[in-house]
Each structure stands twice: as C-alpha cells, then as structure tokens.
Amino acid sequence: MATEVSPSTGYKFRLPLDPTKRLPPLRNGTKPPPTCLPLPKRTNSIGPVSSGGNARLYFIGTATTILEWSGIRIMTDPNFLHAGGHVHLGPGVTGTRITNPAIDLEDIPELDAVLLSHYHADHFDEQVEFSLVRSLPIVTTPHAHTHLAYKEGEGESFTEVHALDHFESGILPVATPGVTGGQAIKITAMPAKHVLPGPAHILEKANELLGAVPPTNGWMVELGRELGDEDVVEKRWECGYRIYISGDTLMVNELKDIPELYRDKQIDLMLVHLGGTTIPGPHLPLLMVTMDAKEGIELMRLIRPEVTIPIHYDDYDVFMSPLKHFKDAVAKAGMNSQIVYLDRGDAFMFDVQDRPEKKYLDETSSVL
Ligand SMILES: [Zn+2]
Ligand SMILES: [Zn+2]
Numbered sequence: 001m002a003t004e005v006s007p008s009t010g011y012k013f014r015l016p017l018d019p020t021k022r023l024p025p026l027r028n029g030t031k032p033p034p035t036c037l038p039l040p041k042r043t044n045s046i047g048p049v050s051s052g053g054n055a056r057l058y059f060i061g062t063a064t065t066i067l068e069w070s071g072i073r074i075m076t077d078p079n080f081l082h083a084g085g086h087v088h089l090g091p092g093v094t095g096t097r098i099t100n101p102a103i104d105l106e107d108i109p110e111l112d113a114v115l116l117s118h119y120h121a122d123h124f125d126e127q128v129e130f131s132l133v134r135s136l137p138i139v140t141t142p143h144a145h146t147h148l149a150y151k152e153g154e155g156e157s158f159t160e161v162h163a164l165d166h167f168e169s170g171i172l173p174v175a176t177p178g179v180t181g182g183q184a185i186k187i188t189a190m191p192a193k194h195v196l197p198g199p200a201h202i203l204e205k206a207n208e209l210l211g212a213v214p215p216t217n218g219w220m221v222e223l224g225r226e227l228g229d230e231d232v233v234e235k236r237w238e239c240g241y242r243i244y245i246s247g248d249t250l251m252v253n254e255l256k257d258i259p260e261l262y263r264d265k266q267i268d269l270m271l272v273h274l275g276g277t278t279i280p281g282p283h284l285p286l287l288m289v290t291m292d293a294k295e296g297i298e299l300m301r302l303i304r305p306e307v308t309i310p311i312h313y314d315d316y317d318v319f320m321s322p323l324k325h326f327k328d329a330v331a332k333a334g335m336n337s338q339i340v341y342l343d344r345g346d347a348f349m350f351d352v353q354d355r356p357e358k359k360y361l362d363e364t365s366s367v368l
Helices: 126-133 142-149 199-210 253-261 293-301 322-331 358-362
Strands: 005-007 011-014 055-061 064-069 072-076 086-090 093-095 112-115 139-142 162-163 171-175 183-190 218-229 235-243 269-273 278-282 284-288 306-311 349-351
Touching: 011 162, 055 306, 086 278, 093 278, 139 142, 142 162, 235 349, 253 293, 269 293, 293 322, 306 349
Parallel strands: 011 171, 072 112, 112 139, 139 162, 235 269, 269 306
Antiparallel strands: 005 235, 055 064, 055 349, 064 072, 086 093, 171 183, 183 218, 218 235, 278 284
16 A cells, blocks of 8 residues: 655646536536446455445546546546547547447536546547536646647637646645545656657657657556645645556656656556557558557566556557457466456446555655
8 A cells, every 4th residue: 555745845736626516527418417427337346445445446448437536536538439430540540449438428427627648539539529518627748738728719628727747746635625634636647658769769750740649648646635734835745545547658768767756655556558559550550559468568567556457458440459468468477466357337446545654654755
C-alpha cells in the first residue's frame, strides 16, 4: 500500500470537485442521467480488501473507465462507438470498432471530470466531443487543450480544460459539503510516446510534420489527502493509492524515468494500453503505435505495480495483438498473480488507505 507525505507545492492547477453541483454530463441528453453506474457483470479484487473496498474502477471498453472514490466519479478516455463505427486515426488511417461499450453514452452517470490521455478518436470520438457538456472539467495534453478549448462556433469550446505536460501535476480536492478529511486526487502527466523516434528521430519528425498521431500523456493518479489547516497554503500530500495509466505508448526510454521518479513509492495499480495498434491498418500493417504483449510484459517489469489491468486490447480492427497473446505471455512469465483481467462491464474494487503510517509522517520526502 502506498503511503507517504510530501508538500503540495508546484501544482499547475487546483480544481475543486463538488459532486453536489454536478451538471448532467451531456448537453443534448434526452433523459436525466443515472445517479450511479449499473451493477458490474463481475467484481474483482486482489489481496485483502476491507468491506468490499472503498474505491472502484468500472471498465466500459477501449481505454474508457470510470473511477469512483470518495463520492467523486472520473471518466478516462471516453469512447462510446458501437461495433461497425469508424474512427479517423490520422491521414488515410481509419479504424473500425469491433466491440460495443458496456454502457451507452446516453447512460453515463453524472461525472466530476474527464481524464483524456490524448486527442485520438478511439479515446474521444466525435459523438463524445459533440455531446459532453461544455463545462465538464477535462484534464489532458497541451495538444488536446488547444483543440477543445478553442473550438469554432458559439458555445462550442469546452470551458474547463486543464493541460498537463509530462511531469506536471494538478490537484483535484474533494469539495463536497460536509467532507472535511482533505480528500483529493493528484494527477501527474507521465511520459508517453505513440510513435517510435526512428533513426535520427526521422519518424517522430515526419509524424509531427504531418500532425498524424497526436502527442500523448500517461498519468499517475494518486488518491489521497492534503494535510494542513485551511489557511495553510503549502499543504502536505498523503497518498493512499497510486494508479499509473500508460496511455497509448510504446516501450521508449522516457518510460524509465517513471520508476526512477517513484523509486521509494509503491505503484498499486497499472492500467496498460495494449492492443499492438498497427497503422495504416490490418491490410497494410506497417507501423505499430501501441504496446503489444511483449512490450506489456516489459512494462510490468519496469513499473512493478502491485496489480496490472490491461485495457485498450481488442476494440478496433487496428488492434493487432489480441489479449490472448498477452495472457499467454503473462502465464509464461509466471506473472498471473499480478494481473486482473476485466471484460467490458466488469469492475475492480480496491482500498484507498486512509491514514499514513507513523514512520511516513516522520519522513521528509520529495515534492512527489
Ligand atoms: Zn492513440
Ligand atoms: Zn488508442
């Protein structure tokens, strides 16, 4: 269990979340949003989870999940196309969805924020972009920020977009009336590279020139508490559960900075975007842009989380490394006990630790 305290300095933004003031998540919804998620098909957990866990991750499909903790609900990479739907993934690159999301866009419950790893249509499809209420807070890349915060047309721009570049952090304090424990969610953008640099960075430069595959973030999402009185500006951070989300990335050198940065801290859960996405498509598989089974195993060995959950593994025809490859590789590597597999509509329950151990309180740790 991850526990430590550190000063809360250097946040790029502070975004208080008050679930009692949520708006319906869709601006064009035809019915009131449900107040909660449907019952999961299956609920998984690992290790000792007290009274069923105090936090939950619900898997919708692709890289779309809903994280619930302390009355707060955050959705990642919303993509609600159905099987047969098409997404534009770059010049001349189209993906066809071959699965259905666990719930429809019209059935998403009230939300507090969206965490968007990058502006790619299998992570933020056209219908989602059209439908989400404009004031819904979105934490994302600087690239996606420019697209979403400055859209053409009166009232079309999203008004609460917060950009984080690699290694920058923002804090989302829980501001529910009556909740006084300092609960907060700290989000730090992690390095990620969707395209390999190639010799002399030629692939990377060509990609930037073409604006083909968008820049992407991974995330470190920490559920915890800010310690210190109301009037104290520099509160200390106490992490009760730490989640690393890989984003759409390949196994690049920059990822080695992550275990270095968190070397004395535990990563409790890793959500890894797999699929071995290969473009331009299944008939001309030239360039792999997300991790396949082999790289997924390498990432587990690099990050060493307590639990890994693969996502983004079979939803599009351009995902050419099926989950079975990863399952086989995990079994062969003897790592089955470190994995939880979720199907769409399944949930993972876990415990966010409430209080740090005394020894951590006595420590003076780094800014993280
Ligand atoms: Zn992508
Ligand atoms: Zn993707």
